[in-house]
Amino acid sequence: MDGSLSHNDHEAHTSSDSGRRRGGWNTFPFITGALAGLTLAAGGWLSNLIVYLIQEFNVKSIDAAQISNIVAGSSSFFPVIGAIIADSFLGPFSVISISSCISLLGIVLLALTATFNSLKPQTCVNDGSELCKPTSTIQYAILYTSIALATIGLGGTRYTMATMGANQFKNPKTQASFFNWYFFILYAASVVSITVIVYVEENVSWKLGFGLCVIANILGLVIFLCGTRFYRFDKPQGSxxxxxxxxxxxxxxxxxxxxxxxxxxxxxxxxxxxxxxxxxxxxxxxxxxxxxxxxxxxxxxxxxxxxxxxxxxxxxxxxxxxTLMRILPLWSSSIFLGTPIAVHSSLTILQALTMDRHIGPHFKIPAGSILVIVLISTAISLTLIDRFLCPVWQKMTGRFLTSLQRIGLGHVLNVLSMAVSALVESKRLRAVKSYHLQDQPGAIVPMLALWLFPQLVLVGIGEAFHFPGQVSLYYQEFPVSLRSTSTAMIALIVGISFYLGTGVIDLVRKVTRWLPDNINNGKLDNVYWMLVVVGGLNFGYYLVCAKLYKYQNVKGANENPGPEGDK
Known part of the structure; x- marks a missing residue:
């Protein structure tokens, strides 16, 4: 990030019909303001979806995790569809506007399910007992319709807004500066939504929490539309x-x-x-x-x-x-890198629900907020990698840390995080047995949820290595005509990973007894050890692919990927 926000961008040009300045940094407050609002809205409901399904709709814990994985996967697939529609037919502005309205409708419906008792089942007296009143077909229909609309709306705005923002500039360095600010605001808004809004949902009311999401979505849409007269509009060029x-x-x-x-x-x-x-x-x-x-x-x-x-x-x-076919094996190895992360994220929330989440006598961490540790870890690690590790590596080896090396380190850290998860879960299960809680669904184990932090920190550090490494590799190696597709490849990886994660959990449930609805009576640690084995095999596959791969852009592979490389 630089100081480019302090002055008007020289690229802003004059509209022939009104003399109005269009494009450049004049559009920045509107695009990033809309981004902040829409991200707050999406994070507020998506990050706490598992808990909402379990507590308010009596959905069994593993089923709730599966639904969450499907929704997370869809929210990564839909941006690709949105990008195709924006490039080929409507343009980014129309796609963002329509998608924002769709997401608003979905979140309003979700808020209604939390507001009116007739739209949700009665709370179970004892989770898993016969006293649970089943959810009606109409209640399920409204719930899943709201989730589907909110997910489609999220998919149409997440990456399309970044594309539209970059389209306001023609200078690559200015675009890079915009992206730095864009992702900073994206991460900041995500942290706020996962902590503040989720805390309101669990400690005040779901109605108020979802209401805040509705307000945030409305503000984001209004801010975006207010900047219409400042935007530079590009005609769709075809996908x-x-x-x-x-x-x-x-x-x-x-x-x-x-x-x-x-x-x-x-x-x-x-x-x-x-x-x-x-x-x-x-x-x-x-x-x-x-x-x-x-x-x-x-x-x-x-x-x-x-x-x-x-x-x-x-x-x-x-x-x-x-070129795409040559890089496909490397890309496929990243899918099996993302799948353990997808499985881990949903199962970690289930672990947190059974643990003591108090920090001090008065504050209790919402289960849905536990994953914010990954975001914080990633953000801090990105800074350390860019400012410390890469310069030290260059001094020691005389070469820059390549994209393939960064991805490889991400593989190693991912396997390590799954191993730590298995060890922590083993300790949690020992506590369950020592207090005889195996047959008590929803029982809280007297073990601090802080034990989950190390594995989440490792996941975050791993993401700081492999996700930027993948973006750099694809952007560097893809043909110029397919540069925009390179970012879509990351979205596809995340989407496929969550869908595969759902399949992995289903397979484990069918062939083993490791994942009952009451995880206190299961063997979740065995699931994590299985992911360690899968991750290790996938790392071996990646090493073979990386060894056989030949850079198409040899010059780009040897250049500094950091800020100094642009000088």
Whole structure:
């Protein structure tokens, strides 16, 4: 972050119709103000969803964790869909505005379920007993409709707002400064929502907590719309995913076409021809895809343009697709890196619900707030890595810490965090047995929830290594035409990880007795040891992929990724 906020950005330009300045730092208060409001609203309900389902809708603990994983996964998938719609059809402004209204509607419905007793079942006298009144179909329908709408709205704003903010600038350094401030505000708002709003929900009332989320969403939407006259609007340019799909369709259509060795005549390079596309010549790897760029009769119009877009692609588009295929193994290893984190996050909240969460005689940590330790740990670790570890590493080795090395360290820390989780859970289960609490659902074990902090700190440190490492790797290695797709790859990883986490928990429940609804009578430590084994195997897979991978952008791989590298 720099001092660019203290003066008007030189990129702000004058609108031809009104003489009004558009773009630049004039838009910053509106975009980040909207970001803060929408993040407060989303974090307030999403981070405490497990507790709400258990306490207010009598959902069994493991089922609540599964629902939370699905919602978290969807909130990471929907940004990709939102980005495609924004790029191809509506533009970021329309997508953000519509999504904000959808999320508002969802949170209002969720607040209504907490306000009116007719919209939720009666509280169980004894969790798991026959005294629980079942939730009606209508109550479930309203609950899940509200969650679905709030999740869709969150997905349409989270990454699209970052894209729109960056579109207000044309200077890459200014864009980098904007992103620094953007993610700082995103993290700050997340911390506030996970602590303050969640505390209100658990210690005052769910109605007031969700009401605060509604107010925050309204403020975010209003602030965003107030900046309309200052925004710079870019026309939708089309989604890069369409080009990728065209390569698959065209190569499949021409699968029986004989390969040509005449690269200058038989392959399509676009209007500029070979001279303008020196770097984009058909490579030998994944040669079957080259057919997509090989010209046949009827593919080209008289003016040199493509007659049938789904039967012919440029060589550049084919090579871009090949780049994705080369990096796919590394990307897949990150999915199995994120899956243990997804499983761990939901199960940690269940652990916290059974532990003593008091800090002092008057303050009790809300179970849904326990994960804020990961955010704080990540934020502190990012600063230490950037200001201390990377410079020390450079002095000791004479080289910069590469993206692949950062991701590898993240793998190691992830495995270590799961091992610590297993040890802590073993200690918790011993306390359960010593106090004979195995058959008492919802019983509080006389063990401080502070024991969960070390594993959460390790998860945060690991994320500080592998998530920025992945962003750097994909941004560096992806073709220029697919740079925006590189951030979507991270969203896909998170989304798939949460869905796989749901599948892992289901599988464990079917083949073992480690995860009963009463975790005091289960073997949650065995689940964590299983994740240690899975993480270790995945780390071995990653090492093989990293060893075989060849940087496409060798220069970028050796440059300093930090601020000094821009000088």
């Amino acid at each position: 890069p995913f369409v080009d990728l799909a065209r390569v698959v369709v065209a190569s499949t259509w021409k699968r029986n076409l004989q390969h040509s060795s005449d690269e200058s005549k038989d392959y399509y390079y676009g209007h500029g021809g070979v001279t303008d596309m020196v770097d984009a010549t058909p490579s030998k790897s994944f040669g079957f895809l080259n057919r997509a760029a090989q010209k046949t009769e009827g593919d080209i119009k008289s003016d040199g343009s493509i007659a049938k877009p789904w039967r012919l692609c440029t060589v550049q588009q084919v090579e871009d697709f090949k």
